Amino acid sequence: MAQQQQFLWWQSGIIYQIYPRSFQDSDGDGVGDLKGIISRLDYLQWLGVSAIWVSPIYPSPMADFGYDISDYCGIHPLFGTMDDFDALLAEVHMRDLKLILDLVPNHTSDQHPWFLESKSSKDSPKRDWYIWKDAKEDGSEPNNWLSVFGGSGWEWDEQTQQYYYHAFLKEQPDLNWRNPEVQQAMFDVMRFWLDKGVDGFRVDVMWHMVKDDELRDNPPNPNYKQHEATYEQLIPAYSTDQPEVHDLVEKMRKVTDEYKKRVLIGEIYLPIHRLVTYYGHDNKGTHLPFNFMLINIDWNAETIKSKIDEYEGALPVGGWPNWVIGNHDQPRITSRVGTSQAKTAGMLLLTLRGTPTMYYGDELGMRDVPVPPEEVQDPQGLNMPDKDLSRDPARTPMQWSDSENAGFTTGKPWLRVAESYRRLNVKKQQAEEESMLQYYRRLIRLRQAEPALHIGDYIPVQAKSPLLAYIRQHDSKRILIVLNLSHKPCMFRPQHERYKGTIVLGTASERENSKVDGNISLSGDEGIVVVLS
Ligand code: NOJ
Numbered sequence: 001m002a003q004q005q006q007f008l009w010w011q012s013g014i015i016y017q018i019y020p021r022s023f024q025d026s027d028g029d030g031v032g033d034l035k036g037i038i039s040r041l042d043y044l045q046w047l048g049v050s051a052i053w054v055s056p057i058y059p060s061p062m063a064d065f066g067y068d069i070s071d072y073c074g075i076h077p078l079f080g081t082m083d084d085f086d087a088l089l090a091e092v093h094m095r096d097l098k099l100i101l102d103l104v105p106n107h108t109s110d111q112h113p114w115f116l117e118s119k120s121s122k123d124s125p126k127r128d129w130y131i132w133k134d135a136k137e138d139g140s141e142p143n144n145w146l147s148v149f150g151g152s153g154w155e156w157d158e159q160t161q162q163y164y165y166h167a168f169l170k171e172q173p174d175l176n177w178r179n180p181e182v183q184q185a186m187f188d189v190m191r192f193w194l195d196k197g198v199d200g201f202r203v204d205v206m207w208h209m210v211k212d213d214e215l216r217d218n219p220p221n222p223n224y225k226q227h228e229a230t231y232e233q234l235i236p237a238y239s240t241d242q243p244e245v246h247d248l249v250e251k252m253r254k255v256t257d258e259y260k261k262r263v264l265i266g267e268i269y270l271p272i273h274r275l276v277t278y279y280g281h282d283n284k285g286t287h288l289p290f291n292f293m294l295i296n297i298d299w300n301a302e303t304i305k306s307k308i309d310e311y312e313g314a315l316p317v318g319g320w321p322n323w324v325i326g327n328h329d330q331p332r333i334t335s336r337v338g339t340s341q342a343k344t345a346g347m348l349l350l351t352l353r354g355t356p357t358m359y360y361g362d363e364l365g366m367r368d369v370p371v372p373p374e375e376v377q378d379p380q381g382l383n384m385p386d387k388d389l390s391r392d393p394a395r396t397p398m399q400w401s402d403s404e405n406a407g408f409t410t411g412k413p414w415l416r417v418a419e420s421y422r423r424l425n426v427k428k429q430q431a432e433e434e435s436m437l438q439y440y441r442r443l444i445r446l447r448q449a450e451p452a453l454h455i456g457d458y459i460p461v462q463a464k465s466p467l468l469a470y471i472r473q474h475d476s477k478r479i480l481i482v483l484n485l486s487h488k489p490c491m492f493r494p495q496h497e498r499y500k501g502t503i504v505l506g507t508a509s510e511r512e513n514s515k516v517d518g519n520i521s522l523s524g525d526e527g528i529v530v531v532l533s
């Protein structure tokens with residue numbers, strides 16, 4: 001008899017990303033913190049998600065809001081203490097939830113003791129922990145590599161007369177992962193948190209971790225458009241996605257596997273055929289290379305369908321899929337596809353095959369908040385002010401209630417709260433059956449309850465654009481999903497089978513519990529989930 005496949009929590013579950021500065025403030029300093037998160041765990045349990053991923057909470061000068069770490073094994077006082085962290089972890093586990101931390105191995109803060117040591121002299125025992133290089137004969141940078149956040153990727157150090165490389169800010173020097181000491185140091189960091197019991201890591205910019213050993217020039221990008229970040233002027237062929245990265249990922253996975261039931265997630269922005277290589281040989285790489293397709297895609301049925309097919313087809317045997325709808329670096333889904341399509345987008349995320357990752361506030365339909373130039377905080381926005389690249393709009397405080405500052409803080413919020421918070425907030429939406437929040441909760445609960453949705457197969461169904469249709473199947477249970485990705489009504493006319501069943505969930509709740517048989521008419525922006533009989 002064939003053995004029943006066992007599914008793990010990170011396969012069948014749902015991940016919810018918390019940007020800790022903006023989730024809940026507990027001490028009135030205007031910045032969210034660990035105690036704040038603890039106070040909102042009941043909400044997350046009510047919502048029904050399985051795991052939370054928290055963006056960096058470590059000591060940091062905050063040049064890049066925590067992605068510039070000066071101590072990998074501590075907690076920034078802004079967020080609380082190690083006791084607060086231990087309490088958070090215990091409270092998370094008490095509720096049968098999981099906690100995923102953000103690991104930032106590609107670079108440290110320039111204030112990290114490792115870098116201070118490395119910078120102190122050319123003979124420092126840690127000199128080789130970072131990427132130092134002499135100037136060219138004319139004094140210019142060692143090569144043409146650019147920083148993601150604008151300008152050159154190289155920074156000159158007057159004292160030791162060499163350049164160091166930073167893929168992001170100059171305050172974020174890249175570690176030299178070719179050095180085995182660096183590897184061991186970071187594996188120890190992983191063990192520190194895994195020993196505490198964290199359930200896994202989301203690894204920052206995994207595809208950046210190793211660079212070409214000859215540091216060759218990157219080729220120009222012939223398709224560069226003026227409005228894009230200056231970084232896009234070159235194709236990062238030699239500064240990212242190097243073959244050697246896979247050995248490192250495999251080593252990180254081995255460390256993860258020293259512990260039971262932990263997950264290793266990789267942040268990787270690459271085309272599908274490159275992305276899937278991060279599962280590694282025999283799936284010994286990252287468990288989940290984040291799939292950002294829903295973030296970058298043109299929002300129409302044909303494109304989405306062909307991309308899902310491409311992704312499903314490219315997955316290695318045994319590689320588990322995943323889908324991300326938003327994060328702290330990207331415009332919010334509601335601002336990308338519009339409020340009218342936001343429910344359809346949520347249905348897509350929560351009915352596709354593979355672990356869904358949602359971003360705090362999307363369940364309310366929170367939108368990008370316009371932040372006036374004088375209030376911009378994000379270095380990406382500040383460094384390239386003419387390009388509209390600030391990530392602040394998607395990082396505004398969670399909207400909990402209609403009390404001042406949306407219940408986020410009693411102080412002055414570090415980033416402005418959306419003006420809409422009086423009508424768009426958790427408290428109000430909890431009280432309204434028809435709200436976005438209640439809709440998301442029903443979707444989440446349905447996915448969690450139905451094996452067909454959380455572990456079932458994905459079977460494409462032919463449908464004319466602007467419709468997208470597919471079936472999720474587990475054992476004999478079949479669930480049909482039909483999404484109208486346009487604003488106009490249209491008819492779903494199945495070609496190969498007469499579908500009969502009951503709508504169990506709809507973007508318009510009045511359709512729920514009604515029967516379908518054969519052709520199905522859909523309103524504009526409508527999506528339905530049909531349990532087939
Ligand atoms: C990706 C993170 O998500 C982003 O917020 C950060 O700025 C860069 N990596 C650099 O760490």
Ligand code: MG
Pocket residue numbers: 025026027028029030031032033078
């Ligand atoms: Mg606080």
